[in-house]
Amino acid sequence: MTSDSPSLTPGQLLARGVARHLRDRDFMCLEEFSPERGKRVDVMAMGPRGEVWIVECKSSRADFASDCKWQGYLEWSDRYFWAVDAAFPVDLLPPDTGLILADPFGADIVRMPEATPLAPARRKALTLRFARAAAMRLQVLRDPMSIA
């Protein structure tokens, strides 16, 4: 899709654009993050006051239609968003969820959902899990021999 990212899927390219935009909003993102065993979200973002946002990236109607897990993610975030490209039929999406229009290079929040704050214990556990996952991935990139 772009010359600098031959190996990213359409969904991962949307996630990249989402992460760029969210960082501009001071939310730091981790892609393909597992909030608990058996769950994996496309983007988890951590705000300056510990806000937790989840963004699922859908590259097509079929991609959305085949997702039977998303409602299970609502309870793992303060706000839940879909990220889609300009061609996506957005009327398919539940109106009380967030909506982000994205491309590989950026994104915009079109609809901000109501916040449903996490319980403190879950926020604490998620933040720690996010912290450790991000640090571990960073180490793998910076010091690949560390996992040899």
Add this chain to the structure above:
Amino acid sequence: MTSDSPSLTPGQLLARGVARHLRDRDFMCLEEFSPERGKRVDVMAMGPRGEVWIVECKSSRADFASDCKWQGYLEWSDRYFWAVDAAFPVDLLPPDTGLILADPFGADIVRMPEATPLAPARRKALTLRFARAAAMRLQVLRDPMSIA
């Protein structure tokens, strides 16, 4: 010092060995982390239950002697360690601090210090700061264009 890391300083090579060892202990590390504005520690490690360890890496007696800041780090960790190589005169180090013998490829904890647990509010703030810093660095490495 090693062919695969021409640009790392002696202290950074110790930090790399420390991070490798701590990960084996299920502690995830972030190097050159700032727990608050104006402070920067060589290694901050986050354990599975949110334990916070700080490791300062000293490559020589002079490096240790010139450090007038380390006592300010004690209050930012549950346990504080020095990491030094086998040639370092360890008798210089305060006996109630932790001691790690390290080289660029690994490390061992020689002396485990007593834990002085952080207050919950500080642990919470540190964990969030660590999480966001790690995610931001990861994004810079994975998507360098994001900061262009």
